[in-house]
Amino acid sequence: xxxxxxxxxxxxxxxxxxxxxxxxKACGSALEKAGYNVTFVDxxxxxxxxxxxxxxxxAFNVLHGSPGEDGTMQGILEVLQIPYTHSGVxxxxxAMDKPQAKIVMAAAGVPVAEGKLVSRAEAAKSHVMExxxxxxxxxEGSSVGVFIVTQExxxxxxxxxxxxxxxGEILMVERYVPGLELTxxxxxxxxxxxxEIVPTSRFYDYESKYAPGGSRHILxxxxxxxxYQRAQKLALTAHRALGCRGISRADFRFDNQxxxxxxxxxxxxxxxxxxxxxxxxPEMAAHAGHSFGELVTWIVEDASxxx
Numbered sequence: 525x526x527x528x529x530x531x532x533x534x535x536x537x538x539x540x541x542x543x544x545x546x547x548x549k550a551c552g553s554a555l556e557k558a559g560y561n562v563t564f565v566d567x568x569x570x571x572x573x574x575x576x577x578x579x580x581x582x583a584f585n586v587l588h589g590s591p592g593e594d595g596t597m598q599g600i601l602e603v604l605q606i607p608y609t610h611s612g613v614x615x616x617x618x619a620m621d622k623p624q625a626k627i628v629m630a631a632a633g634v635p636v637a638e639g640k641l642v643s644r645a646e647a648a649k650s651h652v653m654e655x656x657x658x659x660x661x662x663x664e665g666s667s668v669g670v671f672i673v674t675q676e677x678x679x680x681x682x683x684x685x686x687x688x689x690x691x692g693e694i695l696m697v698e699r700y701v702p703g704l705e706l707t708x709x710x711x712x713x714x715x716x717x718x719x720e721i722v723p724t725s726r727f728y729d730y731e732s733k734y735a736p737g738g739s740r741h742i743l744x745x746x747x748x749x750x751x752y753q754r755a756q757k758l759a760l761t762a763h764r765a766l767g768c769r770g771i772s773r774a775d776f777r778f779d780n781q782x783x784x785x786x787x788x789x790x791x792x793x794x795x796x797x798x799x800x801x802x803x804x805x806p807e808m809a810a811h812a813g814h815s816f817g818e819l820v821t822w823i824v825e826d827a828s829x830x831x
Contacts, residue, residue, distance in 0.1 A: 528560055530824055531580035535566035538589025539668045547586040547799040554820045572600050582827045583608040586799055593796040594620040602829060609823050611795040612831030615767035619795045622662045622696055625766060632765035634758050634790045639698035647695050648684035656700035661691035672700060701777035701789045706745055708759035709773040709808045715756035716808035720745035743811050754788055762793050769831045770823060773797040773805055
């Protein structure tokens with residue numbers, strides 16, 4: 525039985541704090557069962573001081589959003605010389621910046637949605653793209669702050685004009701891709717299975733992702749073998765192009781509508797995928813024959829510096 529000391533970094537102060545706490549609890553409990561010495565760390569602004577005192581053998585990063593997914597925490601861990609899980613400084617920062625990530629992925633041959641950056645004032649004033657289109661913050665996860673604008677909407681979402689709007693003054697606007705929601709994880713250098721996500725609401729929003737019963741997951745996705753294999757290939761290509769390590773998950777839209785384009789479009793790559801009871805990566809890993817305990821053990825043993 526291993527006695528390696530693992531600090532599970534969770535919580536933080538992003539909009540995804542609650543999900544991270546659930547991910548951390550699940551991962552830490554599984555690691556304890558696997559024989560690791562686990563310390564649960566609810567990350568606050570003094571995290572560098574806390575980690576310096578703890579001096580764990582490995583930091584298991586299950587933070588979502590800033591500061592855990594944008595390269596900030598990875599930089600702290602590099603300075604402290606504490607081996608850590610998932611992607612390194614550059615890949616984390618790049619994947620979190622959706623517009624820059626799209627440029628890199630497109631250059632590697634991964635299809636991405638047509639889009640542009642606009643100010644919040646522009647997006648709130650009038651349609652900046654022919655509907656249907658999607659408005660999203662350029663550096664948030666879990667569909668936080670995302671709006672789908674259809675032909676039925678005469679005006680942009682009124683929420684964009686809120687005085688307490690929390691997601692920044694620059695927004696990303698993308699062409700809406702109709703059809704299926706697909707996702708595929710990469711574990712090490714191998715793509716896992718492809719899941720079709722069927723949300724119970726109109727799209728795969730925050731509630732659909734994390735509320736029990738918020739969505740159905742079809743694994744393996746019921747799509748043609750060539751599309752299934754292409755999604756796996758593109759997930760791996762995106763993972764490599766961004767420089768990801770450990771586990772990542774690529775999200776896609778597949779336009780299978782009658783008379784549709786047939787496009788398979790990559791929306792984004794998540795370098796810190798959720799690890800809750802409703803999360804996708806544990807489900808894909810189980811389909812590939814890895815129990816949850818085996819998955820988190822693999823992630824810990826894959827940890828390193830200079831990622």
